[in-house]
Amino acid sequence: MDLSEAYLTLWSDLDGVFSMALVSLVGLIVVVVDAFRNDHPSLPWMGAAALLASIGWELSVLGDAPGTALFGAVRTGGFAAFVNLIILVSGLLTIVLSVPYLDQLKRAYGEVYALILFATAGMIMLGTANTLISVFVGLETMSICLYIMTGLVREDEGSIESALKYFLLGAFSTGFFLYGIALLYGATGTMVLPEMAAGLEASGSTLLFWGGVALLLIGFMFKVSAVPFHMWTPDVYQGAPTTLTGYMSTASKASAFASLILVLFYALPTERWSLVLAFIAVVTMVLGNVLALSQPNVKRMLAYSSVAHAGYVLVGLTAASPAGYAGALYYLLVYAVMNIGAFGVMAFLEWDGKEGREQTLDSLAGIGFRRPALGASMGFFMFSLTGLPPLAGFTGKWFVFAPAVNAGLTWLVFIAVLMSAVSAYYYLRVVYVFWMLSPEDVPEAAEAQNAAFPVPASSIAVIVACAVTLLVLFVLSGNVMGFAEGLFEEAASMASMP
């Protein structure tokens, strides 16, 4: 291929990677502007504008046929647009929630927003990757930004410790990941996911291949915080600034899972890993839920709950059917909405005027009556996380569990349902403390009552919008699910064609 031709292709592929390009570009601009106008208040809104524009763009290409861009490095079309929408919307909500929150923490650094944008670009690359190289580049771009965001509050030892732990374990997982990529390349002679099966057949190096798959899976399990690679999760979720925790727990999980789905769907024959995933799903759900039971701190509880939810998504993946993958995508969307909302609520309730104080759930007794909008929204999020109708959390669980049942994994779904029942205990406890206890019942709460933190209307709007979205997604679950399933059926039928 001629070089000029290659450049032309890059140019013409730009519409396929519009969001990634725009978000990275604006991220760079934010860095440059921040260098000269330190922490200027317009920085977050530049980022928000870029994300909003990208959302608009992705909506317009939602119906496109699947394809690839940049010489097969990333996927385009409906699947990519769906994943990107989850990531971009999470990013946008996070920025809107973070501005007042970080202001209050006196951490309104301009680079935070650049980091969010870079992380978003990395997630987009990860979630739409078509080659192992893209997976790796996206993963690292995202992870490095997240490490820094975790340690944002530099004076806080907990924050620093969690960032360091996150970085070290993350670096470890990267090592596994790279090793796995190298082995896979050695075994198949290609980095392109859809070509791997054919490459494996040609070379016959199954040993290298399966070793590589195992290593790659370990890398992914780290990123989605599945047991036993979840240890960083509680420390990081607790140590990071709350709104950013919401971002980490949703967007990064969504993109890592999307990438895993692409790897599984395009590159891996099914018979082998399904059982491994099922096993990981079981320990993830059990441990996540059991540990979440006794957490007095809401953020830590949500961290373990996010471990448990990774398990639920894995249940959908074990089905290895279009419906299972589509269910996982739907679940990730719902999870993003409810978790960003929950962390958003906590961001505004944890502030009691005293920095660094351990925030227990009990100290929020009766808060629902003082902040009805936040309290009622939190109720929505908790009920949805439990998986109770009529909220989208229910249909989400249904869409990941039903395909697993259809795939004959009834025992797995049985455990999943049982664990959902356990989860009701700690989720509903939040609602209980918010609405049923009164501050007089809990000594800690009485002390925290005087602290007043003004919650800006924009944040309330975002949080309430998340809550309402859960209802809407429940009602429209058929349409969304049908769309998501169409993506995989289309791709599957294309793949089966000679």
Added chain:
Amino acid sequence: MLWAVLSIFVLAAVAPFIARVTKQATGWVLGLLPLAVFAYFAQQIGPVADGTPIRQVHAWVPSLDLTLSFYLDGLSLLFALLVTGIGTLIVVYAGGYMHGHDQYGRFFSQLLLFMGAMLGLVVADNIIAFFIFFELTSFASYLLIGFYHTDEDNRQAARKALVVTGGGGLALLAGLLLLQQVTGTMEFSEMLALGDTVRAHPYYTGIFVLVILGAFTKSAQFPFHFWLPAAMAGPTPVSAYLHSATMVKAGVFLLARLSPVLGGTDLWLYTLVSFGAFTMVLSAWLGLRYTDLKQILAYTTVMVLGLLTMLLGVGTSAAVKAAMVFILVHALYKGALFMMAGSVDHETGTRDVLELGGLRSEMPYTMAGGLLAALSMAGLPPLFGFIGKEVTYEAALGAGPIGIVVLVASVLANAALLAGALVVGIKPFFGGEGSFTRHPHEAPVSMWLGPGILATLGLAFGLVPSLVDQTILQAATGAVLQSPYEFYLALWHGINAPLIASLVTFAIGFALYVQWARVQPSGFMQALDGFFGRRPAAAFERGLFEMARLSQWTTRRVQDGTFRHYLLTVLSTFVVLVGSSLLLQTNIQWPTEVLGVRYYEAALAGIIVLAALVAVRTHERFIAILALSIGGYAIALLYLLFGAPDLAMTQFTIETLSIIILVIVLLNLPGISGQVSLASRVRDAVVATGVGAIITTIALTVLSTPLDRYVSDYLASRSYTEARGHNIVNVILVDFRALDTMGEIGVLAMAALGVYVLMRMMRQNRDTPEASIESDDKVLTEAEETA
């Protein structure tokens, strides 16, 4: 039907706003919609009684067979009429009862939410829609029980109800999903014909247990009976509606709905009859222990639920008929009695029968309704309750070998029920003036109308059973039996066995009532209550507590915060996952001969091994680091020997850098202190060996894989022809990978920018701290001066 259900939900959403406008009249206004829906369902009696169930389907998630489908046969119609009919009266009643409460609007909202959910539950055809409504009723009940949330007991009661019924609901979901697997359909209406398939399937026992768990928790069967009396903490209209007339019957409804599918086996018969009968007798007697009107009514509700479960377990035509009749009987009198109890409480401030008495003159209308309902509950002729009891005995007599057990249990329970009914219906109104402080008045019309209507219906249906028997009850019985079944109800059947059983019941019951003042505080009753009334509830609380402790213990074990342990877990998992992945392969090709190893290569390898050993064994951090970097340098030399000078260069640089950094860090760290136990050393050794073995295996396999020279040949052949360069490395950097290089330059530029910003910040920081020191000095000097 979709609109009937939806409209109630919509009304629930807007109820608080309506309440703000309509004030005292809210109950009357909001009652109009349930009344309209009742009328709608009442119109369906004709067609449904003719034997044609109505089915309506609305698509929802077609890809997963999820539909919003509704199925109206006799059974669901009976329940739909109860839900909307009694619901209307309750809404009107609540308008009077809750008047003046500051959360007036919220109450109606929750009440209507429940009504919508309950209506949806009984008419749903799709199992998932059914489950959604099922859980929604649990949730609404949680909100309503905890309505007076300022009291700790109420909150505990609400939690109990939610955990028990919600958890049971999840078991039910699992059961329904299995049922779907077996039948291949999600619609109840289609399952009904597939009973033989299900009963013969190996999953049958599993399905049965799960469904039964759902039904027993919801309908408060032993050993889950404890949540229902506790749920009486809710406002009285709630108790009347949810915890007596409708919601708690959802479990019974489920059993009735699925009895064509799951019923008819020995497992079904013995489980339902034994649990039902035991619950029935136990709770009927427990009811006599209490003096709170609502507690008595609550236990007798559990008793009726046990009776219904037992009858559905028996499953004969007569038994199903009796169950359907009793559902109607019970809904009529129990709804009325709860409302009566609420009115009494409202007017006098107490519900304790020991403190009540002589209200007949102050509250005549309430008394009339309450007494009539209580007589029906007691099963005295000519009220509908008498018919209910007669058909129960008739069913017991026709139940075959277990009939005698059923009959004795029914008589024992009904006798206690009769005594309880008389306590509730007579004590508050007759006898001397009670010891309450407030001066009672007659309740407002909204509060005596409901009980009055229900009690009158109890009388009317007793006198003229043909109002209901040929239509709705017959249709309901037919729906459960899945075949048309004709019957007539009548007060008088001549002198037969059921009548004799009734007479025995009356005798025991009246005796119990007369002796109630002695029976109630007796040691036997206390023991009974302690063991079956309080013990299960305490066990439940204990279970929750233990669960939290287990969780704390696991947290300490698994998440101890030590990085070393995290790493150990990760590496062990790596060994297991990758190791098993490798072991499953049979075609590992080990190199059989070692060729051409030169002496200095072997020496380097020896140095690496030695360095690793030293690093592991030493107690000095410094020596460990030194040993590690010696190993690293040796590896770099190996690279050099095998013709990769660039790689060797990189390795040298990295090693040098890391040793410098590590030494700097070391200066701030304490030495390796303390002995590590042998066990953990062995554990570490095992994991380390495992990791080493896996990496070695992979490395050897890679060696045995033929080298693909495609890329290097490609670059070598194209370098000159395409890019006119003799130095391949240069060509690769500036031509083949020009874009990468450009990206790297971009990265460098951004890094430079970062350095610039850092330097600028350092300059600023250097300015500020000095300033602050100055000011500190100033403060100090000032302080000294003032001193």
